Each structure stands twice: as C-alpha cells, then as structure tokens.
Amino acid sequence: MLRGVIICPDTDLKDRLESLLNQIGIATIAKTLDKYPTQPQLVRMVRALAPDVIFVSTESTTHAFEIAREIGKNGSGVQIIGLSRVCDPQILMEAMRAGIQEFAALPFDRVRLIEGLRRIEEAAKERRSGIESASSVFSFVPAKAGVGTSTVALHTALALSRSADGKILLSDLDMSGGMVQFMLRLENSYSISDVAERSIELVEGIWPYMVTAFGSLDVLHSGRLNPAFDFAGARIHQFMDFLRPRYGTLCFDMSGNFESYSLETMHESTRIFLVCTPEAPALHLAREKYDYLAELELADRVNIIMNRWPKTPAASLQQIEEQLGLPVFATLANDYDGVQRAVSEGRSVEPSSNLGKQFAGLAQTILKNEANAWRTSAAPAAKAKKFSGLFSAARLLLSE
Secondary structure: OEEEEEEOOOHHHHHHHHHHHHHHOOEEEEEEEOOOOOHHHHHHHHHHHOOOEEEEEOOOHHHHHHHHHHHHHOOOOOEEEEEEOOOOHHHHHHHHHHOOOEEEEOOEOHHHHHHHHHHHHHHHHHHHOOOOOOOEEEEEEEOOOOOOHHHHHHHHHHHHHHHOOOOEEEEEOOOOOOOHHHHHOOOOOOOHHHHHHOOHHHHHHHHHHHOEEEOOEEEEOOOOOOOOOOOOHHHHHHHHHHHHHHOOEEEEEOOOOOOHHHHHHHHOOOEEEEEEOOOHHHHHHHHHHHHHHHHOOOHHHEEEEEEEEOOOOOOOHHHHHHHHOOOEEEEEEOOHHHHHHHHHHOOOOOOOOHHHHHHHHHHHHHHHHHHHHOOOOOOOOOOOOOOOOOOOOOEEOEOO
C-alpha cells in the first residue's frame, strides 16, 4: 500500500479526496496539512514520514509548484499528484514543467485515479527493490536529568536487536553527559564527534571501525564531555542519510536539552520516547517538554516510558496520565541493584531478570506497533523514472 500526504487548504476538496482514497484502498494517508509547508517543514516531513505520493492542491500555484520542484530536486523519489476544482490547461502545462506527474480535478474519476496510483505503486516498488533501509527511528529523551534514559535506550536497543530484522544502531547524542560508553566499558576511541568533524566520504571507509558491535546492535558513543559540540543541521541530515541504508532501526540517546541537532533528529524520528519517573519534578518537566514538542508538531510521535516504577506507587497510573495529558506507553520496574551490577561489570541487565523481561516485552510492543503503523523505506534513492505518454508528462485523473 502506498503511503501518502495531502497538502490542501481547501477542506471540501481534501475531504472528497480522502473519502475516495478510503474507498479505493491503495493509499493510506499518513498526514494532512491545511496550509502549505515551508521548505524546511517539507523536507522534515518527507524525511520523517517517507511518503510515496503527495497530493498538492494548486489553489496557490506558486506554493504548489515550489513544493513540486523541491521534491523533484531532493532525490526522494516521491511522486506528486496535483489537485484542483477545475481542469485549467494553462495550470496543467505549468504543473508539468514543475514536475507534477499526475493531476486530478473535480469530479474525481475513480478509475483514472486507481490507474494513476497503480503507476506510482509500481514506481515505488522499483525504487525500493534491493534497498535495505531504516524503517524506524527512535529518539529517547529524558524528562529530567537522572531518570535513567541511557539505561532505557541501551536495553531497549539490545532487546530490539534480538527480535527485529536487520542491523540496529544505538547512537549516543548526549554530549553533555553521555553514559553509553561508560555503561558498556567501550574502548573504541571513535565517537559521534568524529562523524561531525569528518566528511561522510571519509566516514564511509572507516565506519565499521567507528562502531562497536554487540550481535546485531552497533553502538556509537558520544566520546568525551563536549557541551560546545554542534552537529550542524545540514551535517546531521547527511549523517541520517548515511545511516538509513545500513540499518533497519536507528536509536538515539538524547540529552534532553533540545539542542538544534537533537530537534532535527526528533523531526526525523518515527517515535520519541519521553522517559520519566513517578516523582513530581520529573512529571512536571515531562509535561513541559511534551507541550514544547507539541508546539513543534511532534506530539503525535511522543510516547511516555515510566522508568523505575515502584511496587506501591504514590499515585496511580491513571492519575499520572491525567497529569501528563497522554497515556503511558510502558512502565519499567525499579531494579536498582540489578542495574548497578550491570553497570559495574560493563554489561546489560540479565535478560532473564524481571527488568530484562520487561525490556524484551517493550521491544515486542514497539515492533508490533511499528508493524501496525506500516512504514515505507525512508532511504533517499535515485529519482523515480519520469512518466511519459500522457499529456506530454502530466496525466489527467479526472472525468471527461
């Protein structure tokens, strides 16, 4: 099934299209926008949602054609279908020149829309063939310092590596206090700083030496304390593009300080796990951070993981959910002794322990939810073949 996005300020036009798409069943709509996105917003959306097709209203031809040209030059292979209430030959010609391969106007023709979507579906299959790429990107973010986010990120990644298909990467992006290197006693001198300082071409050749392998899990640590570290926006995107074809899942351990590169990574994440504990200060900051992420239009990706959950909590889970304003995705038991033993020995907690089993269960839940959400490849690929033979370049998906 195709994954689609609708960009359409015209609510009635959008609703009619969604209704027909639901009947057809070829494309699922991952997101609808009632206003045209800016160029950075468009790039982030394409990276995060990895759509196969974007339906763009030509209500504003300037914005619609800018979107088409941006999609065309970024090499994502996403196909564009223009939307309009009327079929204007002049707009069709301009749409063709902007790179819009298909066009649909009222009244929508069901048969022709199906034919157009089938063509896009075939192009998407061809684009994905032979490409193994990260379908899931997870960011682990602390509600406040000391809630055990690195422990959660590490053990969730390890549990995922035992169950998920493909290689998994855990990258520590906490430059103000990353703990993964210490927790696993990693001796590898390479760190995320080396990635930021080197060109991707150089990283390509030495990548296997930069990470430490634990079965199907690769780990890249944060290196020495470096609060001044800055992973420039363009470079973090280049890094993500480098990683996607190499891993089935990417996990990032964040500082929680919302640095610019952390926010860029969260914009590319399929899920943001906000790690919290039942104490009042952590709950307060969890709600503050959730509200801030909501302002960045990331609320639908946030999941709460309640760490160090006591046997007899002072507040019920329902009370905590009411305070946070969203449900708790998972709770993890408070096994202080087990975690301390693991850290002192540079290993993971025992998989057979209660906490170890909970991490395994958390990984299974994540995998199940990801399968239900259904994601396509987010790897950048060569541009899809240009369509030909209909209206020179643009096809009409409308009633004659």
